[in-house]
Amino acid sequence: MTRPGLYGLMAEFSDPTEVVAAARKVHEAGYRKIDAFSPYPLEALTEALGLHHSRLPLLVLLGGVTGLVAGYGLEYWASVIEYPMNIGGKPFHSWPAFIPPAFETTILFAALTAVLGMLALNGLPEPYHPVFNVPTFALATKDRFFICIEASDPKFDPDRTWSFLLSLGPRVVSEVEQ
Amino acid sequence: MSDGSFPVPARVDRWQRSALVAGAAGVLLSLLGAVFDLGHFLRSWLFAHLFWTGVSIGCLSLLMINHLTGGVWGIVIRRLLEAGARTMPVLALLFLPVAIGVTRIYPWAQPGVMAADPVLRMKEPYLNVPFFLVRAVFFFGVWSLLAHLLSRWSAELDRTGSLRVARRLRGASGPGLMLLGLTITFSAVDWAMSLDPHWYSTIYGIIFMVGQALSAMALVIVLLVGFRDESPFTPVVRPPVVHDLGKLLFAFVMLWAYVNLSQFLIIWAGNLPEEIPWYIRRLHGGWRWLAFVILIFHFVLPFLLLLSRDLKRNAPTLARVAGVLFVLRLVDLYWLVAPDLHKGGGLALSWMDVTAPVGVGGIWLYWFARELKVRPLLPQHEPDLEEFLAQPVEGHA
Numbered sequence: 001m002t003r004p005g006l007y008g009l010m011a012e013f014s015d016p017t018e019v020v021a022a023a024r025k026v027h028e029a030g031y032r033k034i035d036a037f038s039p040y041p042l043e044a045l046t047e048a049l050g051l052h053h054s055r056l057p058l059l060v061l062l063g064g065v066t067g068l069v070a071g072y073g074l075e076y077w078a079s080v081i082e083y084p085m086n087i088g089g090k091p092f093h094s095w096p097a098f099i100p101p102a103f104e105t106t107i108l109f110a111a112l113t114a115v116l117g118m119l120a121l122n123g124l125p126e127p128y129h130p131v132f133n134v135p136t137f138a139l140a141t142k143d144r145f146f147i148c149i150e151a152s153d154p155k156f157d158p159d160r161t162w163s164f165l166l167s168l169g170p171r172v173v174s175e176v177e178q
Numbered sequence: 179m180s181d182g183s184f185p186v187p188a189r190v191d192r193w194q195r196s197a198l199v200a201g202a203a204g205v206l207l208s209l210l211g212a213v214f215d216l217g218h219f220l221r222s223w224l225f226a227h228l229f230w231t232g233v234s235i236g237c238l239s240l241l242m243i244n245h246l247t248g249g250v251w252g253i254v255i256r257r258l259l260e261a262g263a264r265t266m267p268v269l270a271l272l273f274l275p276v277a278i279g280v281t282r283i284y285p286w287a288q289p290g291v292m293a294a295d296p297v298l299r300m301k302e303p304y305l306n307v308p309f310f311l312v313r314a315v316f317f318f319g320v321w322s323l324l325a326h327l328l329s330r331w332s333a334e335l336d337r338t339g340s341l342r343v344a345r346r347l348r349g350a351s352g353p354g355l356m357l358l359g360l361t362i363t364f365s366a367v368d369w370a371m372s373l374d375p376h377w378y379s380t381i382y383g384i385i386f387m388v389g390q391a392l393s394a395m396a397l398v399i400v401l402l403v404g405f406r407d408e409s410p411f412t413p414v415v416r417p418p419v420v421h422d423l424g425k426l427l428f429a430f431v432m433l434w435a436y437v438n439l440s441q442f443l444i445i446w447a448g449n450l451p452e453e454i455p456w457y458i459r460r461l462h463g464g465w466r467w468l469a470f471v472i473l474i475f476h477f478v479l480p481f482l483l484l485l486s487r488d489l490k491r492n493a494p495t496l497a498r499v500a501g502v503l504f505v506l507r508l509v510d511l512y513w514l515v516a517p518d519l520h521k522g523g524g525l526a527l528s529w530m531d532v533t534a535p536v537g538v539g540g541i542w543l544y545w546f547a548r549e550l551k552v553r554p555l556l557p558q559h560e561p562d563l564e565e566f567l568a569q570p571v572e573g574h575a
Contacts, residue, residue, distance in 0.1 A: 043418075044569065057487065061485070088447075088449070090447075096439075096442065096443050096446050096447070097443070097447065099439060099443070100443070
């Protein structure tokens with residue numbers, strides 16, 4: 001039984017290669033509510049955790065398409081419907097001239113979606129997180145690597161997960177308080 | 179070479195033979211055409227030569243860009259780029275029909291035309307046959323020298339692994355790219371823009387630069403994926419490298435659209451009598467449909483496909499997109515120069531417009547394969563490449 005107040009179990013590693021190998025084993029063992037912490041980005045670690053399929057690219061694409069439609073629509077509405085003006089004898093719907101501003105609004109909307117969507121999907125800003133209850137976790141910004149398996153994972157069992165993590169050869173395994 | 183033996187893929191030999199056959203057939207058919215219509219042959223030859231010279235120049239650009247920026251993507255394709263760049267002396271030789279037939283190709287080279295046109299007479303100090311030929315010799319001299327030096331130093335780096343040689347490659351690539359920028363611009367003005375000696379566009383050289391880099395990138399992706407089963411390439415043609423090449427291909431596709439729209443927008447907005455006929459010729463009759471084909475298959479479709487990360491990491495699919503883009507490069511160049519080459523209105527593809535690119539391309543590929551066999555397919559003593567090879571292969575697709 002998982003005791004209340006336990007957020008999960010965390011294993012500490014001192015070598016990037018070890019943590020990537022361990023993360024792969026954790027993923028292979030079927031754990032999904034997992035996260036890893038490293039002082040610098042490790043692309044292989046993301047792959048090992050099976051995390052690389054984020055919904056962010058789709059959101060950014062939708063943001064870009066919205067920006068394109070909105071920008072072009074604004075130009076069309078202004079130049080054709082609401083304030084049609086003869087400029088140099090050009091047609092009201094002068095699509096070549098509409099492209100640069102529509103391109104700019106596409107980029108603007110896509111970029112804003114990327115920043116805001118990233119924050120939303122990351123759950124940021126997040127003033128409190130249980131992993132900071134592990135005393136040595138501060139070293140995650142210096143030279144240590146951590147893997148955390150959350151207690152809410154369906155496969156989680158305090159004893160078996162503990163010994164599984166120990167079998168991966170970490171420096172230490174700690175309980176993470178809620 | 180003295181650096182021992184190395185495996186040469188058997189399929190390079192096969193490709194080389196087929197390329198020679200295709201090249202010889204194309205050249206012979208084109209020469210046959212020259213008997214019937216010399217002017218037409220010369221103009222088709224110019225078009226074919228512009229395209230394949232562009233591929234070699236693109237190889238030079240990508241090579242020097244990678245020496246400056248670094249990155250495993252460029253180390254993996256370095257030998258392909260070097261072999262492509264070393265076709266330059268052959269292209270200089272293949273320029274001879276253009277050099278000899280210059281008065282039959284370019285309106286400004288015909289004395290009567292020049293004398294009757296006060297505007298063209300002002301351009302005579304630049305647009306005259308002797309200076310044109312001197313410039314062509316200079317362009318091929320610069321490009322051949324760059325290709326030779328970059329290849330020689332790269333071979334020296336293979337043998338010695340000396341940091342000094344690596345620095346020399348990087349040091350030469352900066353000024354080399356500047357020189358390349360100027361020579362591409364002037365050669366584009368000389369060989370293509372002066373077909374319509376009244377018309378001018380300041381972004382024309384950049385349109386050529388981007389197109390050439392895109393042609394080279396597309397061809398190199400197709401070749402690399404074709405070689406992916408061969409021993410030295412198997413461990414390196416993995417999703418991260420394919421992804422990087424796909425991203426660059428994507429960037430060049432967008433850059434191509436950007437520079438082309440820039441030129442179109444300015445000329446369309448200005449609507450001046452000395453500029454706009456260039457576009458009117460290219461956007462009416464059959465040329466209009468060709469323009470649509472280029473818009474869809476050179477930009478819209480590749481753009482939408484290359485947005486996908488999974489597609490950019492999948493070698494066979496990326497190679498298919500690159501193959502389509504390579505063919506569309508040829509179509510785009512045709513749209514760019516042919517309305518001025520074959521005067522008299524509508525789109526009329528001559529059979530020599532097909533045999534000439536096949537002929538020059540066959541010879542290009544033959545020489546490319548010959549140069550490719552001279553060196554091992556992967557550079558030695560590249561710390562970034564060794565580190566990449568040491569990384570474990572990803573478990574997940």
